[in-house]
Amino acid sequence: MTPRPNPYVEELVPYEPGRPITDVAREYGLDPSQIAKLASNENPLGPSSTALQAIRDGLPHTHLYPDGGGLALREAIAKLHGLTRDHVVLGCGSNEIIEFCYHAFTRPGEGKVLASAYAFAVYGLMARLFGIPFEEVPDREFHHDLAGFVARLSPETRLVFLASPNNPTGTRIPNAELAAFVEKFPAGPLLVLDEAYHEFIPEPPPSVRWVREGRPVVVLRTFSKVQGLAGLRIGYGLARPDIAAVLQKSRQPFNTSAPAQAAALAALADTEHVRKTVALTNTGRERLQAFLNKHGLRFVPGTANFVMVEVGDGDTVFRELQKRGLIVRPLRSYQLPSWVRISIGTPEQMARLEEALPRALAAGK
Numbered sequence: 001m002t003p004r005p006n007p008y009v010e011e012l013v014p015y016e017p018g019r020p021i022t023d024v025a026r027e028y029g030l031d032p033s034q035i036a037k038l039a040s041n042e043n044p045l046g047p048s049s050t051a052l053q054a055i056r057d058g059l060p061h062t063h064l065y066p067d068g069g070g071l072a073l074r075e076a077i078a079k080l081h082g083l084t085r086d087h088v089v090l091g092c093g094s095n096e097i098i099e100f101c102y103h104a105f106t107r108p109g110e111g112k113v114l115a116s117a118y119a120f121a122v123y124g125l126m127a128r129l130f131g132i133p134f135e136e137v138p139d140r141e142f143h144h145d146l147a148g149f150v151a152r153l154s155p156e157t158r159l160v161f162l163a164s165p166n167n168p169t170g171t172r173i174p175n176a177e178l179a180a181f182v183e184k185f186p187a188g189p190l191l192v193l194d195e196a197y198h199e200f201i202p203e204p205p206p207s208v209r210w211v212r213e214g215r216p217v218v219v220l221r222t223f224s225k226v227q228g229l230a231g232l233r234i235g236y237g238l239a240r241p242d243i244a245a246v247l248q249k250s251r252q253p254f255n256t257s258a259p260a261q262a263a264a265l266a267a268l269a270d271t272e273h274v275r276k277t278v279a280l281t282n283t284g285r286e287r288l289q290a291f292l293n294k295h296g297l298r299f300v301p302g303t304a305n306f307v308m309v310e311v312g313d314g315d316t317v318f319r320e321l322q323k324r325g326l327i328v329r330p331l332r333s334y335q336l337p338s339w340v341r342i343s344i345g346t347p348e349q350m351a352r353l354e355e356a357l358p359r360a361l362a363a364g365k
Helices: 021-028 049-061 071-081 094-105 121-130 146-152 175-183 207-212 241-250 258-269 271-294 314-323 347-364
Strands: 088-091 112-116 134-137 157-163 190-194 217-222 235-239 306-310 339-343
Touching: 021 314, 049 258, 071 088, 071 235, 071 258, 088 094, 088 241, 094 121, 094 157, 094 190, 094 217, 094 235, 094 241, 112 121, 112 146, 121 134, 134 146, 146 157, 146 175, 207 217, 207 235, 235 241, 271 306, 271 347, 314 339, 314 347
Parallel strands: 112 134, 112 157, 157 190, 190 217
Antiparallel strands: 088 235, 217 235, 306 339
């Protein structure tokens, strides 16, 4: 007899990532080097040269286990934010910190988790995986409705997820609104502030200060986006020491690799690479939005390294662009079948998109 799986897992619809370049090349007979991936909000400049060198320097030692506590990296992150090492938890991407929050602060079938509609799919996926009731708070024109969150907070609430900028919409929560929400947040639930795209926004919120003040928050950051280390899977969470200590107990030993820790440590110090990435992103986003306006396409003005665009039949446009060597992200899995998400690429990649998109749109009508 086949072992009976956990029903929470058996009924789960897995997360759908952006298509790999190799798969698209194989399906359409394309040269992989000529495919532009504008689907997963990756850094088109790649990683910092100092991060790459740190990986190379560590390769002779790959027979050794990594530092299980990530002490050097946690120390550097703490110093950057004016915190202590005890405030910092490392994860296999910031996604893993989300999982730690579920392990540490929820029980199957009890309480509930809140997140915004059209928020990062992993919040709800984890709730279903852990058997926790999950409630979506309706958006206000693709923006978080913080008043809606307040209305749904109750003694049963265990976790609340806010992402700013939000994926896939690209919208941010104004600082004054977010501060008012955080400062009145009730005792009991844990507030998770997902700031994967933090570096791209001007005048970011004082989220680290809220950690320093001892509020019940976990701030998520990642090295996957602006630092260009998505393939190494490395991120971190910031929380007051008692919360961080519980999250530490939830992780597997050696959950972040030695190359990832070394690259992240080097990337933290390369502020020039971050500056170049943000400048390229801002220019590319403005260019894309001007192009979309010119062609009368509805889009959500973005604040991160991507733009969400209404294209009619998102799946068809997605396929048509793939034929032309461009990968974007269809949003049917987010209940937005007429939309796609386009990551900001190099000027050359964005020029190719401008040439190909009108043809793809014509095919999608």
